[in-house]
Amino acid sequence: MMTPKQKAYLMLIYSEAIFKTMTTTYREQIRIALDKSWQWLESQSVSADELYSDLDDGTELHGLYIYMQMDSNEDNVLKWDNLSYALSYVVKLAYDKEGADYLPEPIENVSDEIFDLFVENLQALNPNYNTCLHQVDNFVQKQEVITKEEAIKELSVFGL
Template identity: 40%
Template structure:
């Protein structure tokens, strides 16, 4: 998704995704830290600000999916820490978000949508993949070069 965006914030998005992967693999990031990637409390940082600064409406589905992925991971980190109090944007994250995410893929790049079942099959193999395993699978099915 990030490659589809024409934005100067790609390095920050990739850094945020790396932090999310770090939590998923190592449980070494907290919910507050991951949520700060979305909203760092300033007027010039965080994914929510970058979304607002992007005037290209065609990028909205990508920004939404980026924020959904980071927000879902932040919520999972809060849960892992047994913290019930969430930032209000995270309270709205539930299972229905996955369907919205998948629908957005159609608008971002229909090729992404064509491979949704491949991704679901990969994830259904039982264990949570590492970042390296996930990237290798995306390369294998032709979504990464």
């Protein structure tokens, strides 16, 4: 049984593979959000509010939740879904760790079901993702802390 942190690692590892395949004008914003999520998992040196602001900055102009709606590339729909699942899951973990009394509305309903949806989408995104799922799962469960660099290295070992 995977812990919530291990689930977050698995989702971020696959998010790196998904990110590599995305063609969108919002790549820089995605990269920033992924990097902050990795930073939180590695050292908790980013606040939950800061992580959340990359998803939704409180305006109708910025934030990954807005960008995913504005992206007209149909090939990115499931990719955006999985990125938002992974990043939202990390944000939820951060708020839980901080003992937050209040959660932003989009984060309130984040649960382990989001992990299940993420995994279900992998097959539709790329059959090779599911082929390596057991190996990635084993990698995640053997590590206490995984850095972004280690994750990217493992992705290349798995051919992702």
